[in-house]
Amino acid sequence: MSKIKIIYAVTSILFLLLLAVSPLKEIFKDWRNFQNSFNSYTDSFPFKVAKVDNGLKQIWNKNLGIIDRCITCHVGLNENKLSNAPQPFTSHPKIYHDNEKYGCTVCHDGQGLSTKYEDAHLPTEFWDKPLLPRKYIESACYRCHDDLSDKFTPLHNKGKELIEKYNCVSCHDLPGIPKQYTPDLNGVGTKIKNKQWLIDWLKNPSLYATNARMPNFKLSETEVTILSDFLFSFKERRNSQSLYPLPEYYNTLKKDEDFIKLGKVSFSEARCISCHSIEGKGGKLAIDLIKVASKASEKWIYSCIKNPKAIMPGVEMTQFGFSDKEAAAITAYIESEFVDWNINEDEIQNIKPVTGYYEKGIEIYNKYNCGGCHKLDIKEIKENKGPELTTISNKKLYQIEWGKSNLKHSLYEYLENKLETPRAFGENTRMPEYKFYKEEITAITAYLLAQRNNEVPQNYLVRKNKVQPFKPQGVIGKTFEKYSCLKCHSVNDYGGKIAPDLAKVGSQLNRDWIRKYFNIPYSLRAIVEERMPKLFISTEEVEMLLDYFESVFIDDNLDFKLNLTEKPEELEKGKMLFKEKYGCQSCHIIDGSGGYVGPPLDNVGERLKPTWIYSWIKNPQKYKANTIDPKTGMNEEDLLLITSYLFHKRSW
Amino acid sequence: MKKIKNIISIFGLGLIFFIGCNSKREKDPSTTLRVTFKAEVSDELNGNTIDIWKTLNYSERQGKYLFDKYCTVCHGIKGEGDGFNSYNLNPKPQNLQDSLYINKVSDVFLNQIISSGGSGVNRSSQMPYYKFLLDETEIENIISYIRKLNTIQE
Numbered sequence: 001m002s003k004i005k006i007i008y009a010v011t012s013i014l015f016l017l018l019l020a021v022s023p024l025k026e027i028f029k030d031w032r033n034f035q036n037s038f039n040s041y042t043d044s045f046p047f048k049v050a051k052v053d054n055g056l057k058q059i060w061n062k063n064l065g066i067i068d069r070c071i072t073c074h075v076g077l078n079e080n081k082l083s084n085a086p087q088p089f090t091s092h093p094k095i096y097h098d099n100e101k102y103g104c105t106v107c108h109d110g111q112g113l114s115t116k117y118e119d120a121h122l123p124t125e126f127w128d129k130p131l132l133p134r135k136y137i138e139s140a141c142y143r144c145h146d147d148l149s150d151k152f153t154p155l156h157n158k159g160k161e162l163i164e165k166y167n168c169v170s171c172h173d174l175p176g177i178p179k180q181y182t183p184d185l186n187g188v189g190t191k192i193k194n195k196q197w198l199i200d201w202l203k204n205p206s207l208y209a210t211n212a213r214m215p216n217f218k219l220s221e222t223e224v225t226i227l228s229d230f231l232f233s234f235k236e237r238r239n240s241q242s243l244y245p246l247p248e249y250y251n252t253l254k255k256d257e258d259f260i261k262l263g264k265v266s267f268s269e270a271r272c273i274s275c276h277s278i279e280g281k282g283g284k285l286a287i288d289l290i291k292v293a294s295k296a297s298e299k300w301i302y303s304c305i306k307n308p309k310a311i312m313p314g315v316e317m318t319q320f321g322f323s324d325k326e327a328a329a330i331t332a333y334i335e336s337e338f339v340d341w342n343i344n345e346d347e348i349q350n351i352k353p354v355t356g357y358y359e360k361g362i363e364i365y366n367k368y369n370c371g372g373c374h375k376l377d378i379k380e381i382k383e384n385k386g387p388e389l390t391t392i393s394n395k396k397l398y399q400i401e402w403g404k405s406n407l408k409h410s411l412y413e414y415l416e417n418k419l420e421t422p423r424a425f426g427e428n429t430r431m432p433e434y435k436f437y438k439e440e441i442t443a444i445t446a447y448l449l450a451q452r453n454n455e456v457p458q459n460y461l462v463r464k465n466k467v468q469p470f471k472p473q474g475v476i477g478k479t480f481e482k483y484s485c486l487k488c489h490s491v492n493d494y495g496g497k498i499a500p501d502l503a504k505v506g507s508q509l510n511r512d513w514i515r516k517y518f519n520i521p522y523s524l525r526a527i528v529e530e531r532m533p534k535l536f537i538s539t540e541e542v543e544m545l546l547d548y549f550e551s552v553f554i555d556d557n558l559d560f561k562l563n564l565t566e567k568p569e570e571l572e573k574g575k576m577l578f579k580e581k582y583g584c585q586s587c588h589i590i591d592g593s594g595g596y597v598g599p600p601l602d603n604v605g606e607r608l609k610p611t612w613i614y615s616w617i618k619n620p621q622k623y624k625a626n627t628i629d630p631k632t633g634m635n636e637e638d639l640l641l642i643t644s645y646l647f648h649k650r651s652w
Numbered sequence: 653m654k655k656i657k658n659i660i661s662i663f664g665l666g667l668i669f670f671i672g673c674n675s676k677r678e679k680d681p682s683t684t685l686r687v688t689f690k691a692e693v694s695d696e697l698n699g700n701t702i703d704i705w706k707t708l709n710y711s712e713r714q715g716k717y718l719f720d721k722y723c724t725v726c727h728g729i730k731g732e733g734d735g736f737n738s739y740n741l742n743p744k745p746q747n748l749q750d751s752l753y754i755n756k757v758s759d760v761f762l763n764q765i766i767s768s769g770g771s772g773v774n775r776s777s778q779m780p781y782y783k784f785l786l787d788e789t790e791i792e793n794i795i796s797y798i799r800k801l802n803t804i805q806e
Contacts, residue, residue, distance in 0.1 A: 083709075093710030094789055135705045151717050527736060583770070586726070586741055586778035595740045597725045621785070628722050633784040 031056070031115050034073045038089055047081045056115070059103045063457050066103040068112035070120070106456075107140040108132055123410040128397050130410050132449075135442060139393070142450035147464040149626075159447030162440055166213060170372030171431075173388035174451065180213075181314050182373040189235040190243060191300045198228040206435060208295075209288055211280075215432035217368050218423065222354075229353040230361020234376065243311065244303040247328050254332040263333030266326045271521075271533040275317070278338070283530065285487065285498075286317065294340035302331045309482070316487045321536030368430060386431065393452035401426050415445045470494045476548050483535050491553075498530065504623065506549040507558040508612045514549070518542050524599040526589070558611045564644040574645030577638050584642075587629075590649070598629060605650030614643045708800060715797025718790055722782070731801040743776050749802050762795045 035054050042049040058069045076082040076089040077099060083091050092099055097107075105112040110131040114120040123130035132140060138153040150157050160177070163169070167180040192198050197208075202224045205212040219227065253259040272289075273282035279290045292301070300311070305327045308317040322330070354360075362380045365371065369384045397409050403425035407413045417424065419441045422431035436444070454461065470491035472480055480486060485502075486495035492503045505514075521532035537545075565571070578584050585593070589600035604613070615622070617639060620629040634642070704713055720729070726741065728734040731748035738745050748754060765773050769781030782791070 095710070133705075151714070154717065580777060581771070583777040583780055586780070587737065593740070595726075595737045597737050628725070630722075630780045630782050631784040632781070 029115060030117065031072045034088060035075060038075050041085070041089065045081075045085075049076070049079055049081060059100060061101070061103045061106070064103060064106055064460070066105055066112060068104040069115050070104040070110075070112065072115055106143070107137060109140070125409075128411075133412065136412055136446050136449055139446050139449035143452070143454070143456055144460050145462045145464075153446075155443045155446040156450055158440075159443035159445070162436075162444055163447060166215075166434060167373055168389075171369055171386040173385070173390055175390055181316055184313055185231060185374045185376045186234055187236055187311075189232045191296055192232070193295060193297050195228055195232055197295050198231060199224055202227055208291070211284075211288065214373075215434045217432040219364075219368075223364050226354055226357050226360045227364050229357035230365065233353075233358065243299045244306050246299055246302050246331070247324055250298075250302075250328045250332070253328075254335065256332075259329050260333050260336050262326070263329035263331070264337075266322065267330050267333055269534055270320055270322075270536070271531065274530060274533045289334070289338050291338060291340040293335045293338045298331055298335060301334055302327055305330050316484045318484045318487075318533070318535060319482045320533075321538065368432070389448060389451055391451060391453050393449050401429075412445055412449060415448055416441055419444055467493045475544065479541055479545065483537070488532075499532065501624070502549075502553055504553060504555040504558070506551070506553040507555045507609060509549075509607060510609060511546055511550065513607045514546060515542060518545075525596065526600070527596040558609075558615055560611060562610050562614055562643065563640065564610060564647055565640070566644070566648070570641060571645050571648055574641035574643075578642050578645060581638070582632055582634070582642075601646060601649060603650055605647045608646075610643060610647045613646050614639060617642060707804065708797070711793045712797045712800050714790070715793035715795070718786065718794050719797050722786075723794070730804070731798065741778055743778075745779075748798055751802055754798070754802065759795055762798065763791055766791050766794060 032054065035052055039051045042051060052075045056069060057071045057075075058067055059071060060067050071077060073088045074090075076085060077092045079091050080094075081091070082089055083093075085091070103112070104110075108131055109129040111120050111124075111127045118124065119127070121131045135155065138148075138156050141148055141153055142156070148156075163174065164177055164180065167182060168174065169177045169179055170182075188198075201208055201214075202217075202219060204216050205214040206216065275283040275285040277283060277286075277288045280288065296304075303311050304317075305320070305322060306324070307319055308315050309319060362378075365376070366380075366382050366384050369386070370376075371381045371383065372385065392415075393411065395411065397411065400411075400414055402409070402414070405417065405425060407417065414425075418431070419434070419436055422433055423429050470486070471477065488496040488499040490496055490499075490501045490503075493501065517532075518535070518537055521534055523529065523531035578590070584590075584601075585595065587595040587597035589595070590602060592602070594600070608616075616629075617632070617634065619631055620627050621631060704716060708716060719727075719731075723731075724735055725737045726733075726735040726745040727748055728738065728745075733745040733747035735745065746753065761773065765775070765779065766786075767781060767783035769777065770779035771777040772781060786794075
């Protein structure tokens with residue numbers, strides 16, 4: 001035999017051995033161990049659980065382009081009895097989707113094809129989408145759905161609220177988020193009392209007010225001086241609208257006790273603290289008033305009370321029907337009460353402007369995109385936005401500027417840390433610092449992770465009907481605008497969330513009751529402190545609004561006849577049903593006793609129309625989707641008896 | 653010479669094949685980077701809320717949402733029977749943290765009392781019934797959360 005033949009024989013045997021290695025490697029893979037231990041685990045399990053056949057398993061969803069081998073190890077996914085078993089054998093919680101049909105990575109992300117623990121779950125160098133942490137899983141719902149209630153996606157919805165609140169859209173493009181009101185800076189020089197306040201505010205807004213929405217831009221000492229000089233030079237208001245002059249008697253009366261008392265009475269009668277807070281107590285809709293007199297000039301406060309919309313275009317504050325004297329008295333009251341006593345008078349001196357502050361001021365103003373929030377009518381202002389976030393969740397990891405961070409590279413970690421310390425990624429980043437709680441960071445991250453292009457096929461998308469904006473025209477539109485009704489109330493879900501929806505108010509409430517309520521608003525529920533402010537509406541306006549309610553805010557389905565009984569013994573029967581059978585009294589006050597959850601029902605016949613009472617009891621959720629009033633499934637007879645009983649609860 | 657070339661090429665091929673079979677372990681990225689952040693954002697939520705992501709599973713979290721919405725007005729946030737409305741009720745709402753009570757009753761009984769109210773099990777009719785409002789899974793979720801109530805500390 002020649003040598004060459006021996007060499008060939010040896011090499012071919014080696015080759016065969018090498019070929020045998022790869023199937024052998026497959027035999028010793030982890031997932032086989034998992035399947036074997038699952039089978040032995042089920043032996044010790046108290047319930048009978050079907051054993052699994054050894055082998056690679058996968059879910060293939062052709063439409064979504066998904067091949068998921070997760071079920072190779074997660075073998076007990078659809079076995080309800082295994083809800084407390086250790087991972088990876090735990091059963092999947094009951095959800096509305098069949099995992100056999102949809103696959104796993106469509107919601108959870110991760111590398112579906114992999115059968116190795118590290119590759120499938122963790123962030124790796126070559127896989128952009130590691131497994132989403134449990135708290136962020138709800139952002140995956142928005143790949144198909146577009147609007148889900150708090151029940152399903154509480155974090156995401158909270159994140160959306162926060163993004164609205166902090167006005168992120170002024171620098172970042174995000175779809176469907178409305179811009180918030182922020183003060184116009186034209187004429188800020190006549191609004192702010194002293195320059196020192198402006199300097200302190202620009203240095204760190206949260207030192208002045210803990211709940212200030214303006215973030216800390218971390219401006220340097222010189223930048224602050226230049227910017228304050230620059231802003232202070234704007235004395236002209238927009239459209240040359242000047243501030244209202246204070247009445248002549250103001251200066252003589254402003255220290256007068258009776259005058260201040262009148263201001264205090266008007267202040268509390270109008271219920272300013274429905275929206276404004278004073279040292280943290282009161283409404284959260286507007287600024288805290290505690291130090292306002294040290295910030296804004298008297299003339300400005302007076303004009304703001306008289307006609308807020310004229311001097312702050314776009315503001316949501318209602319225009320109250322105060323007389324000049326009342327407005328001046330309130331100004332005097334604010335001047336006497338809401339002063340920052342810590343201000344050192346000596347510090348307030350006229351600081352000389354820096355030379356060339358105007359040009360440098362514009363530069364700083366543009367650099368930090370102040371114009372995104374605050375309007376200033378000079379033509380040098382340019383838009384200088386941050387990156388758009390519409391498809392942030394689609395971003396590849398290499399597209400992100402990581403700086404010198406020590407993160408395990410994944411998008412959610414980037415977002416969390418960017419929100420926590422915005423300037424940590426790179427030296428040229430401009431994003432200001434917000435003092436978010438960790439909870440808030442999680443919520444905002446959950447919302448941002450849901451911002452992506454649709455990758456799923458059309459037939460998977462679930463789209464809700466968009467809320468139709470309610471924008472009445474003409475006199476009614478002007479009245480709604482003047483009193484900012486839609487800041488608190490909504491019409492078919494468009495508007496504020498604080499007060500009830502008005503869309504069916506004409507079929508719900510009696511005209512006389514609404515008229516009285518406009519005059520003396522009160523809180524319906526004993527436990528709720530918020531109530532409508534007294535707007536001092538004129539009688540003509542009230543009648544016009546009532547006419548409008550009765551002709552437009554109507555539900556035609558509530559226009560039917562009810563056979564209500566008036567017999568005393570039947571009413572007594574209704575009372576018995578109300579109190580004994582259905583236990584309504586545990587939530588509602590009637591005859592002076594009962595619970596504080598629902599509105600009191602004494603005199604309910606004066607307030608509500610009978611068809612509304614009937615329909616509400618029949619199906620409360622139909623008229624207010626998130627009410628906790630349980631649907632009782634009452635029969636027709638009981639329903640009529642209780643409606644009659646409640647309808648006769650009135651003084652006439 | 654030719655033979656040696658052949659041998660080398662065959663072994664070379666084999667080597668390439670063998671290397672191809674071995675997957676390369678990546679380096680841990682955290683060892684190569686420098687800056688540390690002042691606060692790592694972890695799973696823990698701050699404030700007074702419990703860390704629902706660690707302590708509760710999916711159905712219990714759903715149950716918590718429903719419990720907070722419908723039950724807390726009377727039974728209280730922790731289920732101790734001290735909700736703001738409990739002061740108006742007589743008899744007082746059940747303390748769901750009471751281990752004597754909660755270990756005694758079965759899931760079936762709890763299901764019955766939630767779906768058919770107090771009157772369904774011959775107790776006070778002040779507890780309304782929820783069978784027309786909540787579906788079976790939702791009630792099960794609430795029960796699984798109630799069972800977890802005593803383990804939750806604030």
